Amino acid sequence: MAGEQGVKLLGAWFSPFAQRVELALKLKGVKYVAVEEDIFNKSPLLLKSNPVLKKIPVLLHNEKSICESLVIVEYIDETWKLNPILPQDPSDKAVARFWAKYIDEKLIEVIRKILFSKAEEQEEAVKQAKEALEVLEEEVKGKKLFGGDTIGLIDITLGWISLWLGVIEEASNVQIFDSEKFPCLAKWVLNYLEYPFVKETMPPRDQLADFFKNFRWKKRFNVAVRTAEGLAYLHHECLEWVIYCDVKPVNILLDSEFESKISDFGLAKLSPRGKQTLEASRISGTKGYTAPK
Template identity: 50%
Template sequence: MTDEVKLYGIEVSPLVARVKIALNLKGINYDFIQEDLDNKSPDLLKYNPVLKKVPVFVHNGNPISESLVIIEYIDEIWKGVPIMPKDAYEKAQVRFWAKVIDDKCHPAVLKAILSHGEEQAVAEADEQLQFLENELKVKGSKFFGGDKIGLVDICAGYTIFWVGAAEEALGIELVAKDKFPKITEWSDNCINCQVVKDGLPTRESLVAFYNRLFGKAE
């Protein structure tokens, strides 16, 4: 019996991209259903009645919400390429860093973007990103997950692509390469992975999104 796999989302969402990358790593075929968040579909409201948000992952009719929950589910159901480590302590560490990224790094970076690069907001983002920079220095590996992409790499993807598109749209620098050489190197390594590329929106679509967000659309 063939698995029926669907992913409800929007192209420019970094949380949706996380799930796409996880599916690509596992080599899973899926149907992507583009949502309009201003006019949410009956399926989205049915499958995620509590949060009414994307991404929503549906496997053989069973819906799962929240990107990290979805990724762990994917890793448990489809073995193949592992996303999470097997060792209990290492798994706990991975979950810790995923939480740091979601609770600390991403909000600070988003604040810096929405402030149009205001000095204090950028300084706060720098402080949070320094934790990731230091972790990469300690690991001394190609990815947070070692030689292969893992959960932390997937979660940290916001600093790969979305920040760069925001920088282009705003004409400012938010993640300075001289401040974050390890993050820059890591970002390049991620971008050069086909499974990551295939899970990301186009740079043009993201720049256009930010232009609309900042009222710069033509």
């Protein structure tokens, strides 16, 4: 097929975002090479191909790299014309993009919170996820698929709930999706899974469940390691040493990839590089989190 030379997908078997890209490639009949990435030990190729976000998926095509799953899906749709993914009408195309954005912002973001948040925050996130599903339930009512009679952008964007959502519910010990409460979405899932190429991209459920159970702890461990690395940098590698005096959970912020960021330097102290001692008139820090002096 024209334009197919050198198609590679940097992804991971457990990633619903990489699966979106695989679905689009299979729908178009594009041959590609899947390159498995370790998200905890990112390869030089991934870091070179996506130097800004440093995350999967990345599509490599004709020596060009395209990042972000929805951007990649649109690129695939524009490059290979067979089996259109987005509607041709500009108005319909804008609507499809709206719902894809809605799914990512209103559903996926709260699902991430459910995986890693505490009980109270998790309860609120579950509520928000159900509210998002209620909106999608109304949108798919009376339709075989969001894209009509064929799989489209919205179906590809939401397709992960057919497997990943149940696994995440199990790993987090919560219930979000109820087929009786969301009958139209439940029917949509069955229609979506009728396509053989959809099932081909699905990882084994048991394997995925084991991964997510372990993944929660790996992510938490990674937060601790990255925080320690940040403190080590402040204390030993800055041009002027920064002695951080208020390490506690509320001061460790997490980005969308759960990479830790140290915040609140109000109690921090500066020390000339190489100075062996630092004089302080009082103990600094928050009671209960202050290290023994």
